[in-house]
Amino acid sequence: EIVLTQSPATLSVSPGERGTLSCRASQSVSSNLAWYQQKPGQAPRLLIYGASTRATGIPARFSGSGSGTEFTLTISSLQSEDSAIYYCQQYVNWPPLTFGGGTKVEIK
């Protein structure tokens, strides 16, 4: 089973600042990695798949990069509505499909 480790656990940033979230895989997942945003009481929303492809309707301030075992989700200019928990997920080696433990983004 591929384990995904996300860091930091919590990211506290001011509006307009850049936010950088990391996801490390226990073995290579190539580019088979997705990112999701989940707000309280809501279902997750797909942001990025294929490590760097934005899903339909996702603002350009969200970008993904990386391959192999190291991945980054960057939010270029954080807005108040970006306050949420962000999860990464791999889909190269399954079952099981696995998620990281999440990074909570707080807006100061």
Added chain:
Amino acid sequence: QVQLVESGGGVVQPGRSLRLSCVSSGFTFSSYGMHWVRQAPGKGLEWVAVIWYDGSNENYVDSVKGRFTISRDNSKNALYLQMNSLRAEDTAVYYCARDVAPAAIGSFEYWGQGTPVTVSS
């Protein structure tokens, strides 16, 4: 637009059974792999099961193998999860989710609103 609507959740005693349903609309259901993903209270996301677009194959996380069965009825645009021998650790919100691409297993582009399952005596 794509919609996924789950139902069937509730409170059930340990050892009992529950059947979840997910009805879809707005896309060609029979072209996509479908998943169940769960989230225990205050915890992260856990993938539970997948069924191929044509129902030809299914896979499960180890913790539910032999107890849960995923199925689909493409004529009704419906996905199901039969959950038997339920345990307290199965308590979670259960989401159905659709793959990004047809006939591919990967990431989850669309999600339902979730249905809560509580296993408690």
